[in-house]
Amino acid sequence: MYSYAQKNTNELKKIKKELLESYTSYKMQNLKLDMSRGKPCIEQLDLSNDILKIDISDYKTDLRNYGGLDGIIEIKELFGSILNLSTDEIIVGGNSSLSLMYDTFIRAMYLGVSGGNPWTKNEKVKFLCPSPGYDRHFSICELLGIEMISIDLLENGPDMDRVRELVENDETIKGMWCVPKYSNPTGIIYSDTVIREIANLKPKAENFRLFWDNAYMVHDLEDNSSEILNILDECKKVGNEDMVYIFASTSKVTFAGAGISIIAASKNNVKYIKNQLSIKTIGSDKVNQYRHYKFLNSFENIKLHMKKHAMIIKPKFDKVIEILNMQLKNLGIATWTNPKGGYFISFDSYDGCAKKIIKMALDAGLKMTEAGATFPYKNDPNDKNIRIAPTFPSLDELEKAMDLFCICVKISSIDKLIENN
Amino acid sequence: MYSYAQKNTNELKKIKKELLESYTSYKMQNLKLDMSRGKPCIEQLDLSNDILKIDISDYKTDLRNYGGLDGIIEIKELFGSILNLSTDEIIVGGNSSLSLMYDTFIRAMYLGVSGGNPWTKNEKVKFLCPSPGYDRHFSICELLGIEMISIDLLENGPDMDRVRELVENDETIKGMWCVPKYSNPTGIIYSDTVIREIANLKPKAENFRLFWDNAYMVHDLEDNSSEILNILDECKKVGNEDMVYIFASTSKVTFAGAGISIIAASKNNVKYIKNQLSIKTIGSDKVNQYRHYKFLNSFENIKLHMKKHAMIIKPKFDKVIEILNMQLKNLGIATWTNPKGGYFISFDSYDGCAKKIIKMALDAGLKMTEAGATFPYKNDPNDKNIRIAPTFPSLDELEKAMDLFCICVKISSIDKLIENN
Numbered sequence: 001m002y003s004y005a006q007k008n009t010n011e012l013k014k015i016k017k018e019l020l021e022s023y024t025s026y027k028m029q030n031l032k033l034d035m036s037r038g039k040p041c042i043e044q045l046d047l048s049n050d051i052l053k054i055d056i057s058d059y060k061t062d063l064r065n066y067g068g069l070d071g072i073i074e075i076k077e078l079f080g081s082i083l084n085l086s087t088d089e090i091i092v093g094g095n096s097s098l099s100l101m102y103d104t105f106i107r108a109m110y111l112g113v114s115g116g117n118p119w120t121k122n123e124k125v126k127f128l129c130p131s132p133g134y135d136r137h138f139s140i141c142e143l144l145g146i147e148m149i150s151i152d153l154l155e156n157g158p159d160m161d162r163v164r165e166l167v168e169n170d171e172t173i174k175g176m177w178c179v180p181k182y183s184n185p186t187g188i189i190y191s192d193t194v195i196r197e198i199a200n201l202k203p204k205a206e207n208f209r210l211f212w213d214n215a216y217m218v219h220d221l222e223d224n225s226s227e228i229l230n231i232l233d234e235c236k237k238v239g240n241e242d243m244v245y246i247f248a249s250t251s252k253v254t255f256a257g258a259g260i261s262i263i264a265a266s267k268n269n270v271k272y273i274k275n276q277l278s279i280k281t282i283g284s285d286k287v288n289q290y291r292h293y294k295f296l297n298s299f300e301n302i303k304l305h306m307k308k309h310a311m312i313i314k315p316k317f318d319k320v321i322e323i324l325n326m327q328l329k330n331l332g333i334a335t336w337t338n339p340k341g342g343y344f345i346s347f348d349s350y351d352g353c354a355k356k357i358i359k360m361a362l363d364a365g366l367k368m369t370e371a372g373a374t375f376p377y378k379n380d381p382n383d384k385n386i387r388i389a390p391t392f393p394s395l396d397e398l399e400k401a402m403d404l405f406c407i408c409v410k411i412s413s414i415d416k417l418i419e420n421n
Numbered sequence: 422m423y424s425y426a427q428k429n430t431n432e433l434k435k436i437k438k439e440l441l442e443s444y445t446s447y448k449m450q451n452l453k454l455d456m457s458r459g460k461p462c463i464e465q466l467d468l469s470n471d472i473l474k475i476d477i478s479d480y481k482t483d484l485r486n487y488g489g490l491d492g493i494i495e496i497k498e499l500f501g502s503i504l505n506l507s508t509d510e511i512i513v514g515g516n517s518s519l520s521l522m523y524d525t526f527i528r529a530m531y532l533g534v535s536g537g538n539p540w541t542k543n544e545k546v547k548f549l550c551p552s553p554g555y556d557r558h559f560s561i562c563e564l565l566g567i568e569m570i571s572i573d574l575l576e577n578g579p580d581m582d583r584v585r586e587l588v589e590n591d592e593t594i595k596g597m598w599c600v601p602k603y604s605n606p607t608g609i610i611y612s613d614t615v616i617r618e619i620a621n622l623k624p625k626a627e628n629f630r631l632f633w634d635n636a637y638m639v640h641d642l643e644d645n646s647s648e649i650l651n652i653l654d655e656c657k658k659v660g661n662e663d664m665v666y667i668f669a670s671t672s673k674v675t676f677a678g679a680g681i682s683i684i685a686a687s688k689n690n691v692k693y694i695k696n697q698l699s700i701k702t703i704g705s706d707k708v709n710q711y712r713h714y715k716f717l718n719s720f721e722n723i724k725l726h727m728k729k730h731a732m733i734i735k736p737k738f739d740k741v742i743e744i745l746n747m748q749l750k751n752l753g754i755a756t757w758t759n760p761k762g763g764y765f766i767s768f769d770s771y772d773g774c775a776k777k778i779i780k781m782a783l784d785a786g787l788k789m790t791e792a793g794a795t796f797p798y799k800n801d802p803n804d805k806n807i808r809i810a811p812t813f814p815s816l817d818e819l820e821k822a823m824d825l826f827c828i829c830v831k832i833s834s835i836d837k838l839i840e841n842n
Contacts, residue, residue, distance in 0.1 A: 037487065039486055039487055040486065042483065045483065045485040045486060048485075049478075052476075052477065052708070053474075055473075056473065057470075062463065062466065063678065063679070064466040064469075064676040064677065064678060064679055065460055065461065065466060065676070065677045065678055066458065066460055066672075066677040066678050067678065068678070094515050094516070094705075094706070095515070095705065095706045096702045096703065096704075098701065098702055098703065099701050099702045102700065102701040102702070103701075106527055106531070109531070110527070110530070110531055110565075111564065111565075136700075139700045140700055140701075143532065143697065143700045144531075144532075251487075255485040255486070255708065256485065256486045256487040256703075257484065257485060257486050257487050257488065257489070257703070257704060257706065257707050257708070258484070258485055258706045258707065258708040258709070276564065279523065279557075279560045279561055279564045280519065280520055280523040280524075280561075281517045281519055281520045281523070282517065282519065282677075282678070283517075283678060284515075284516065285515070285516045285678065285679045285706065285709070286678050286679065287473070287676065287678070287679040288679070288706070288709070
């Protein structure tokens with residue numbers, strides 16, 4: 001197979017004609033495939049069904065009643081053992097870590113952070129957004145009118161030279177989004193060096209905060225887990241311990257819609273947050289917390305549980321990679337990641353093709369994540385990044401979806417090449 | 422028994438001496454009684470234990486996965502049947518209606534309401550607080566730096582002459598807290614006339630909103646339930662349908678810490694809220710929602726369920742009233758309510774005595790709601806209102822607690838009388 005770039009316009013037109021026939025036949029199948037979000041599949045959810053039957057009546061206090069603003073101690077211990085944090089550095093939330101992040105953002109913006117003013121004391125508020133990144137992170141900034149500054153997300157984390165230059169000279173930059181392990185969507189893992197550089201930042205803004213979304217802390221696809229440095233520890237070493245909020249959840253461990261979440265931070269931050277939080281709620285659902293504790297039980301047990309997840313979804317990642325290799329390798333029209341964990345494969349087409357590919361796929365019944373979604377303001381400057389979410393569809397559906405996807409990629413690439421010839 | 426006011430100083434001193442002996446003997450018992458919050462008791466929580474065992478696998482979609490921003494239709498139908506609302510006027514939340522209120526406040530303050538600016542577009546934001554009222558409502562305002570204006574809560578609702586005068590002439594007044602049925606703590610019920618007057622307000626502020634906390638919608642202590650007018654209907658009649666947010670929950674129907682909550686509003690408001698809400702969360706816990714639906718099932722069934730609650734807590738209300746009558750009636754030193762529902766008895770001492778009573782009770786091991794808590798800024802202008810929460814303690818504990826409480830009331834009243842003589 002030769003790369004498309006080596007072919008002349010006539011050859012390309014001929015290939016396109018055949019591809020269009022395949023595309024049309026897909027269109028006639030009235031497919032309804034959805035690869036738009038990082039959703040666990042039914043088999044994954046089934047792994048945790050026992051949680052629904054757990055008896056909670058043996059707990060030492062009445063879980064059914066009011067109380068327990070920061071959650072039950074057992075859940076704090078459990079997350080503490082995974083993230084190497086002490087229980088007084090953790091607050092347990094409800095079924096959504098996204099909500100915790102949103103709430104934390106709101107408090108920082110309008111009410112203030114421990115030892116610092118509300119961000120809105122500055123007329124302009126800016127936030128660093130390593131990209132490609134998680135669309136829901138960026139949407140929070142957009143809703144709140146925060147100016148997002150895109151930072152290149154490299155192999156080992158954000159471009160730290162750029163981060164330092166901005167953070168240490170601009171008081172209006174109030175924080176940075178980070179998905180340090182199996183980053184959404186590129187799957188990269190922040191290196192020790194990068195994490196230490198982040199911990200060592202000397203922000204101009206006294207109320208600067210890292211939003212450290214450890215969404216995939218135990219979500220390995222391979223046997224040897226990729227450990228990352230404990231950001232809070234690294235921050236403590238240099239007296240920066242109030243600079244970071246850590247988030248995690250069981251959304252992709254137990255149930256995506258009915259799990260539990262945590263926010264972790266320095267004792268100082270936790271005390272400050274609890275004070276504000278006590279005005280909003282009397283506490284999250286402790287019944288579900290204790291159920292989770294009894295089901296998950298220990299870090300060791302969680303690791304075993306996550307291996308069962310991997311057994312279900314690793315073949316799906318492999319299938320996607322296999323089809324991409326088979327269909328697109330050597331054509332010189334795209335690159336893609338092969339992550340060791342997390343929920344996504346990140347795909348880069350020719351510049352200026354992503355929107356068209358997503359549109360073509362959608363027209364043929366395959367819903368993918370919106371093009372541009374992985375960048376601030378949904379604006380991919382090169383219109384090339386596409387997030388592939390392989391976990392939810394069955395292997396059969398996935399095969400069909402990826403075959404169709406590759407057809408769309410090829411057609412769009414040919415159009416681009418002909419246009420440029 | 423003669424009223425204390427008819428006695429001379431020497432007589433009063435003699436009575437006080439005896440009372441102090443009783444008080445001291447209570448003190449020596451090292452009591453630990455808590456009547457500070459409106460918490461259901463264990464027997465009430467037990468009424469809903471079946472909810473914990475309900476199988477949710479028969480639902481038509483996968484409740485365990487992401488999705489369902491506004492909740493499952495069955496819960497919307499259920500609350501709709503209680504509150505006489507349509508399903509597209511309801512959004513289902515998590516385990517805390519307080520959180521829904523806080524979030525709604527935050528959005529109104531900083532992000533804007535349907536068809537109106539964020540409240541903070543005005544330099545000052547004011548809010549009407551019928552008092553005595555619910556301390557957690559006032560705490561939200563206080564946290565957000567909103568100026569609270571206390572409005573007298575009369576027998577049939579807020580003093581509407583005052584409300585109208587303020588709301589219709591001051592653009593910076595952005596809303597009013599309302600607990601329309603069995604108001605916390607006075608237990609009063611808004612009359613039809615007052616509700617119509619509220620619905621007919623013509624606020625100067627185009628972004629004015631009622632926060633209508635129907636916390637005790639089905640929480641009757643007597644057989645004949647006290648119905649209130651549907652505020653949304655009344656608002657619709659005069660084209661004011663966007664003016665109200667309604668809140669309700671099952672916190673005191675099923676589990677105080679693990680129930681479900683709703684916000685209801687005009688279709689227009691609901692659409693606007695869902696749009697903002699989609700940035701914060703992918704949806705609340707649907708597993709718990711469906712469990713609640715299967716357990717509660719219908720309005721008729723809920724009424725039967727609430728009768729069981731009443732059978733448990735009515736004797737506690739009766740006991741409090743009985744002891745107050747026995748100990749304090751005809752002494753001319755206090756008045757109290759005898760509510761037909763809700764969670765509280767509101768008690769008024771002599772002016773200037775409430776703080777002292779609460780302090781004395783606490784010193785002897787009885788924790789009551791903080792004095793002043795029922796007013797904005799925790800500042801009861803007359804220092805006389807005390808909220809009594811009879812539901813949580815056992816009847817025995819309640820008897821002891823109220824006897825001690827009455828001793829504290831008597832001593833404080835005598836001190837006040839002597840001081841004034």
